[in-house]
Amino acid sequence: MENSSGQKKFATIKDYILSQVETAAWPEHSRIPSENELATQFAVSRMTARRALQELTEQGVLYRTQGVGSFVASPKSQSSLLEIRNIADEIQRRGHFHKAELVQLTSLPCPAVVATALGLSRNAPVFFSLIVHYENQQPLQLEARYVNPEQVPDYLAQDFVLQTPHEYLSAVAPLTDAEHIVEAVLPDDLTRLHLKIPSSEPCLRLTRRTFSRGGAVSFAYLTSAGSRYRLGGHLTIHPKT
Amino acid sequence: MENSSGQKKFATIKDYILSQVETAAWPEHSRIPSENELATQFAVSRMTARRALQELTEQGVLYRTQGVGSFVASPKSQSSLLEIRNIADEIQRRGHFHKAELVQLTSLPCPAVVATALGLSRNAPVFFSLIVHYENQQPLQLEARYVNPEQVPDYLAQDFVLQTPHEYLSAVAPLTDAEHIVEAVLPDDLTRLHLKIPSSEPCLRLTRRTFSRGGAVSFAYLTSAGSRYRLGGHLTIHPKT
DNA sequence: TGAATTTGGTTGTATATACAAGTTGATCGG
């Protein structure tokens, strides 16, 4: 079960990979040996090599793509805790990230929590959009937004082909109020997939409900990888009256 | 590979277990079917059943002990996302929790990050205090505070015996300014120990540096279990000028 | 009685195999 050093086999392979990554012998985003290659090299079965790769993926050291290979992940940003980023910049930028990608835009049966939030009946159709926001070519934030179809401008409801997410976002207006909840969560599969983060990396999730004069308009989850996105500056709370 | 519902087999088993846990059909800390029993019940191999159990363990739903079995973990509080707690209440309460326990109060060599924060030299002595805040008999928040000894009132520096943490906290005054950073982290061992949460439960960590007229006074980590502590209400950011 | 041992069950590690699903690049055909 164990090798001569008293270590589990998969742990030996993990250590090897980690040393290669730490010494930058395998640089960031470079392709590393495949499961079969590692299995041969260490004289273990593919499943054992696979386990090493998989655990390192969960720990954020690697990322893997089916059909392509395994790669060295970007190190988590190690910016000092004291380096305070001005949140105002972030807020302002939130409408126009360097790049944003509209991943999905469909009509969905309304999930329960959204139905409550928007005052719709369960399973009534809502417009669902999924947007990945990038910064420096890095996926930064995943936005899952549910929009009350009755509040969507007609041209938007009938024409799903939009050039930019920003165009889509600004189409829902005017917003007169909003509610926010911030919580710490582990990423769900969707978030993991799009932000390319390990399942063990905690995220800040901002749950936002927006209103127009007509009532609740949209309900959104904005999930940001905790290691990449920091809320800084002063933080003052204005309780909703 | 998939069953009739188009789901992966291990996902089907996960769903089954989750439903049993959520409906409390399998209560907290109760023993659940073994790998072999699940494998038989779902007509899959043991490794497939095992995968379901393992992923749920990583997600904090179960805990397992070699030679004993798999058990239902303490549920994370599932309060509705829409139930918004007024943060003003929280802020006000922050100075006087229902109960707080001073766990540790010593002088420590200054960690690097703290040295930078307080403008001290590396390894110079700082006063370190560790406080657990309770609410409803539940540990809610862990505070690790580092205080610049030069800014501490003399009577405090010479007398470590304080009756209440609040007394100690209010002794450091006057605070004229503060910086905050909120981030999502996984709990470190100290936090896990005192808040009694699984290592997979993300926390909100508020890093705070306080100032008096004499300069930086203290540097603190305030770590709250994400599932127990929610920031709610409106959230407005005043950038530090 | 009381300590040591056995037994049965559980999770942990590892192997060998098979096929599914996805990507990439080369090849073929119009």
Place this chain on the structure above:
DNA sequence: CCGATCAACTTGTATATACAACCAAATTCA
């Protein structure tokens, strides 16, 4: 030249098997 097809390779899922490590309770033995 361009598009479709194919081949090779990668990761993903699933099975069957074996043994190790560990625990708890029953059994055995002094």
